[in-house]
Amino acid sequence: xxxxxxxxxxxxxxxxxxxxxxxxxxxxxxxxxxxxxxxxxxxxxxxxxxxxxxxxxxxxxxxxxxxxxxxxxxxxxxxxxxxxxxxxxxxxxxxxxxxxxxxxxxxxxx
Numbered sequence: 726x727x728x729x730x731x732x733x734x735x736x737x738x739x740x741x742x743x744x745x746x747x748x749x750x751x752x753x754x755x756x757x758x759x760x761x762x763x764x765x766x767x768x769x770x771x772x773x774x775x776x777x778x779x780x781x782x783x784x785x786x787x788x789x790x791x792x793x794x795x796x797x798x799x800x801x802x803x804x805x806x807x808x809x810x811x812x813x814x815x816x817x818x819x820x821x822x823x824x825x826x827x828x829x830x831x832x833x834x835x
Contacts, residue, residue, distance in 0.1 A: 729754050759786065770831075777830040784823060
């Protein structure tokens with residue numbers, strides 16, 4: 726049996742494994758779990774808000790995956806013509822839009 730344990734305590738995350746999964750196995754476990762959580766949220770969403778929630782979950786996951794890659798390899802600059810300030814401004818704008826959209830579809834408390 727392969728197992729990954731993730732514990733969050735006051736903003737600090739600690740992971741441990743059982744069975745020493747390979748990187749590929751760990752990715753399969755993590756992303757299968759993420760997919761399961763996303764599907765559960767979608768299943769629990771009222772029918773009239775499902776499509777908006779699906780887009781919200783997709784965009785949120787995409788943002789999180791992109792941010793993880795940037796933290797892992799910040800030197801892999803795909804657009805050297807874009808400044809850090811421009812990216813920050815765009816991220817702030819997009820996050821504000823996502824938060825407002827999430828509030829409208831009931832993903833966040835207003």
